[in-house]
Amino acid sequence: MENPFNTEQTKPKRSTLLSVFLVLTFIGSGLNFITNGYIALSFENVISQIEEVADDDALASMATLLERYVEMMEKAGAGYYGLLTLLALASIVGAALMWRLNKLGFHFYASAQVIMLFLPMVYGLVKFPDVFGTLITAIFIFVYARELKMFAPKTQEN
Numbered sequence: 765m766e767n768p769f770n771t772e773q774t775k776p777k778r779s780t781l782l783s784v785f786l787v788l789t790f791i792g793s794g795l796n797f798i799t800n801g802y803i804a805l806s807f808e809n810v811i812s813q814i815e816e817v818a819d820d821d822a823l824a825s826m827a828t829l830l831e832r833y834v835e836m837m838e839k840a841g842a843g844y845y846g847l848l849t850l851l852a853l854a855s856i857v858g859a860a861l862m863w864r865l866n867k868l869g870f871h872f873y874a875s876a877q878v879i880m881l882f883l884p885m886v887y888g889l890v891k892f893p894d895v896f897g898t899l900i901t902a903i904f905i906f907v908y909a910r911e912l913k914m915f916a917p918k919t920q921e922n
Contacts, residue, residue, distance in 0.1 A: 807842035
């Protein structure tokens with residue numbers, strides 16, 4: 765029989781859905797962090813590697829696409845990829861906080877993801893946000909927003 769005078773609050777538990785989405789966030793944002801960090805730190809080397817691949821006769825059909833990609837990268841610059849790296853890190857921090865059921869994590873994550881959607885427009889790389897990226901971001905933010913009710917309320921002890 766349960767003690768009705770028990771004043772201890774039970775800790776909220778993370779749902780399976782939240783856990784799955786957070787693991788996916790750790791994977792996706794972790795890969796973004798590594799990839800964009802590498803590009804930012806070795807920008808000129810990455811561009812020369814892509815140009816070498818574009819010059820390969822076996823990949824002649826992709827040469828135009830690779831040349832356009834290099835043009836876009838040069839237009840954006842290393843700073844763009846550095847900023848993407850920091851935003852991916854903010855997403856990871858947000859996911860880590862949400863893993864601990866801290867509501868602040870949702871705000872870190874959602875803010876970083878929305879900024880990442882519009883950053884290519886700010887840099888003049890595209891005119892509209894990527895439809896697929898927008899859809900995925902919206903799904904993740906929606907799921908996390910729905911799960912906020914289970915997050916621990918802020919108390920003096922937290």
